[in-house]
Amino acid sequence: MKSLGVALLLLLAAVLGAVGVYVIRPDGNSDTDKTAEKVAARIGYPVPRDANAYARAALEGHTDPKYFAVVEITDSPTDDPQKVRATLVFRIYDPGTSESPPSFRLWEEDPVTACYRADFNYYGVLGSGPERVRCPENARPITPPPVQKTGVPDTYLEAFKQILTELPPTVTQDEVLATLHTRLPPVPVDEQTKLPWAEPRLDAFVKDGQIGVIAAGGGSCLNGVRLADGTVAAWYPPRVQTQPGEYGCSGESALALYKVPPPH
Structure with a gap:
């Protein structure tokens, strides 16, 4: 009887722990996860020369910062291909069904704003891909500086x-x-x-x-x-x-x- 009580307590603790993990996990959904993963996979190669170059690549095709923005850029120059050379934090907004015409709403989905941290080494994004994180307080979209054109002038x-x-x-x-x-x-x-x-x-x-x-x-x-x-x-x-x-x-x-x- 005593062993049964212990087992029930352990089971309850596990359930509460799982609920706790779910509650404190940063905001996001499967759609924002997929967007972050696609962006991180796309910008890893050809290898950008610095963190601003990663950010410029991430922003290609994303013209409205309301839906996709880079909110943190960290440059970590290194000659070791295994080490982190750049880190970005993306902010992704999924409007859910709030911007859909009523006639197309099969079910209701709440809007969600999700942030993701992605670390890059020479070979691409590290780990299993971008990780959900809490959005930095008062974060604003960052526009990385443009890159100078290179070449030999015709003159x-x-x-x-x-x-x-x-x-x-x-x-x-x-x-x-x-x-x-x-x-x-x-x-x-x-x-x-x-x-x-x-x-x-x-x-x-x-x-x-x-x-x-x-x-x-x-x-x-x-x-x-x-x-x-x-x-x-x-x-x-x-x-x-x-x-x-x-x-x-x-x-x-x-x-x-x-x-x-x-x-x-």
Whole structure:
């Protein structure tokens, strides 16, 4: 009899514990769960470079912050692919049946506002996916700053030719780089973000009266050379030649590539 009473008490404690867990679980429903899971899975690859990039990706396709918003952004730079590199908190609003025409209401569903925390490492969202959390107090939608456009401006190609032609007969690597920084045209302004393009990476190499220069950005690598006999050229090699593991993209590689025919 005593053992039966103990068993009943344990059963009651388990039921009350389950009820307690249910009561204190943060708000949300199956629809908000699915939205959070889809967003987190979508933005993990290609791997964004920082937390703001994750947030920009999460907001793509979500134009109304009433229904979907990013309310917290935490950047955790790391070289370890297993460790957390970014954390986002999403806020998702499900109107339930409150915004449905009465004739389409098969049953009533209350509106719900749910928040989710998602941790990301190099391989994507961690654990089983976004976790329901209590919405931060007084949380407001965050619009991450726009990203600068990267690339090599079209005006650089002719500028390379002119600058290389006008350089003195004898010049050092530092002097070549200083001249490029001074005389290259200004980068354009992106019409959409109103931000100037990111400055391309410049490099120069000088040897035996020969000069090689490059401007790199956005996957492009503009090459320029001036040979000892005064020959000047500027061109964009095929990316198969400038990618890591091949010739690469440097002032020295520009001189090497000038003698290499493009692949067919």
